[in-house]
């Protein structure tokens with residue numbers, strides 16, 4: 001097993017709720033998710049729930065030199081792992097629910113793209129709605145937000161997430177399932193916040 005997977009698995013055993021899955025996102029899904037970022041993006045991208053950085057490399061591949069890529073992760077061991085293994089990544093140990101404060105501390109006003117693999121089941125519906133609203137508020141015109149939902153998620157949780165997304169964005173597109181990801185997963189890609 002790759003070192004990233006082992007580190008993630010260890011944390012998932014210790015904090016199953018916080019990590020929500022024992023698996024890191026597979027490369028195929030990670031590249032699909034990162035593909036929402038305009039090619040050679042020169043702006044700012046925020047990655048929420050960075051884990052061991054399964055999405056970080058594919059995101060980085062979409063960015064032009066000088067673009068900003070902020071990775072937010074709450075878990076201290078995973079933050080230490082990211083800092084040790086991805087020294088090019090700007091990592092902050094913080095709670096994504098404090099999104100506005102996280103951006104303020106990082107000196108970021110507007111964001112071109114937000115890529116999230118946060119376990120949405122951790123949050124209640126008001127927290128989901130509030131977080132999506134602040135994410136939308138901070139997007140540039142034409143900005144994009146995307147998140148993952150896996151087959152491990154309870155159907156009512158996915159419905160709640162979809163409702164929260166529909167309440168926050170004019171356009172919410174659900175992709176077909178990426179079967180080759182452990183576990184199979186889909187993306188919600190959202191544009192034009194209300």
Ligand SMILES: C[S@@+](CC[C@H](N)C(=O)[O-])C[C@H]1O[C@@H](n2cnc3c(N)ncnc32)[C@H](O)[C@@H]1O
Nearest residue numbers: 018024025049050051054073074075095096117
């Ligand atoms: C499903 S894992 C995804 C990890 C990685 N991005 C991947 O795709 O393999 C969710 C990650 O979100 C982090 N997380 C959970 N709650 C968070 C919060 N409130 N703020 C920031 N990170 C959080 C977890 O510690 C975990 O690393």
